[in-house]
Amino acid sequence: MKFDYNTTRNHLILAEYGRNVQNMVKYICELEDRDERNRYAQAVIELMGFLNPHLRDVADFKHKLWDHLHIISDYKIDVDAPYPKPTPEQAAVKPKHIGYPQQKIRYKHYGRTVEVLIEKAKAVDEPVRRAEMVQGIANFMKMAYVQWNKDNVADETIIKNLGELSSGQLQLDENVNLAKVEFKPQPTGRSASNNNRGRNNNNKGRQNNNNNNRPSRNNNSKSRH
Known part of the structure; x- marks a missing residue:
């Protein structure tokens, strides 16, 4: 008996x-018939769309x-396609390399976003709007710090870092109270399943208690007789 393995078959293009x-x-x-090729090609296109929604x-x-139909046929299929036929040279063209940002971040736990927000706030001349932006940036910095350090951080530390990142142009009052942030770890898959299991057990216990509290029909019928 001869077995047909993938290693002995033709190369799978896509x-x-x-x-x-x-x-x-x-x-x-x-x-050989072109009209027949067109009908079958349209059917295969519909199937390909169904397989890859x-x-x-x-x-x-x-x-x-x-x-993709032309690529699978090794560019040999001859049908009336509604789009220009691609060429192997076009498929061989590699996209341009996307360079990774090389900008240095002073405090990585705050991220690049905080630095961008600080630059935006420095360009605002309206005092009230500028103060609101500074307050929002400081609250965001505190949230980012707690997520990184998993511990409380003093408001004085945030105010100091804000002044350092803005070169002293953005300041908050020393007596200001920033938004209270607490680190809340996300439950892991095992602990989450245990919690769900505990909930299910509680639900079963409630159902059993309800069943126990219900009077039995057989006992009622016996007492009547």
Whole structure:
């Protein structure tokens, strides 16, 4: 008995569509009638969209499916596609490298966002709006600090760091009270399941108590007789 292994089969060009779709495309390429090829190609396009519904969230997802059809056929399929036929050279083009930001962050636990907000606040000339922005930035800094340090932080520390990050241009009163922030760890999968298990046990206990408190029909019927 001869077994058919994937290692002995033809190379799977686009694995997300599977080998059956690739075999269908190969069958279409071998059809002689052009109208028949067009009908089968349209059916395969619908199947490809069904197998990968996430492509519907991509702009011009139909265009993407037709491009994939040509790629699966090794650019040999001859059909009347509604979009220009792609070329192997286009598929070989690599996207431009996206450089990682090399900006130095003074206090990493506050993040780059705080530095951007501070620069925005420094550009505000209206005193009332500027004071509100500074207050909001300080509250955000305290929340970020607690999430990083998992402990309470004195308001004086936040005020000091705010002055250092803004080069002394943004200041808060020393007697100001920032928003109270507490670190609340998220339950892990095991502890969350234990909590749910405890809730289920409590619910079962309540149901059992309710059943025990209900009078028995058989006992009532016996007392009547």
